[in-house]
Structure formats: C-alpha cells, structure tokens
Amino acid sequence: MSNTLDKFPVDKRATNRYNWDDWKDGQVHELVSSKWSSTYDFDVPVESMRAMVYRHATNAGLPVRTAKTEAGLAIQFVTEGDGEILEW
Numbered sequence: 582m583s584n585t586l587d588k589f590p591v592d593k594r595a596t597n598r599y600n601w602d603d604w605k606d607g608q609v610h611e612l613v614s615s616k617w618s619s620t621y622d623f624d625v626p627v628e629s630m631r632a633m634v635y636r637h638a639t640n641a642g643l644p645v646r647t648a649k650t651e652a653g654l655a656i657q658f659v660t661e662g663d664g665e666i667l668e669w
C-alpha cells in the first residue's frame with residue numbers, strides 16, 4: 582500500500598551537483614569525467630553531460646558552446662568583452 586506525503590521530497594544534492602554559476606563566467610572550462618580522474622566534475626556519459634549543459638543554457642536563456650576533450654567536455658558560456666553573459 583502506498584503512503585501519502587505532505588509535500589514532494591526535494592533532493593538538495595540535485596540542485597547543487599554542478600557549479601553552473603562558476604562555469605558561466607565566459608571562460609572555457611574543461612569538465613572532467615569520472616572515467617578520467619578521481620577528482621571529477623561529472624559522473625555520467627559525456628553526451629549526457631553535454632545535453633545537461635545545453636538544457637541549462639536553454640533554460641537560462643544563455644548561449645553556450647561545447648566540445649569533447651580527452652578528459653571530458655569543454656564548455657563556454659558566450660560573453661561580451663566586459664564579462665556580461667549575452668542573452669539569447
């Protein structure tokens with residue numbers, strides 16, 4: 582038999598799993614896969630991480646570019662010269 586809950590459970594780890602704010606500074610960041618290093622940025626297949634990056638960019642209305650690297654995935658949220666992130 583199922584239980585009823587007063588509210589929907591929220592996994593706080595899911596919202597803080599990735600350093601989105603740090604990565605949106607206009608710099609090129611190489612996100613390292615767990616398959617490459619024990620100090621890694623993500624623990625999913627590279628294509629899944631790439632899809633998450635694009636989904637995050639779309640939801641935030643921000644342009645981003647990605648490229649696979651030997652260690653994982655390079656990402657860059659496109660910015661103007663003064664560091665402001667361009668809106669889509």
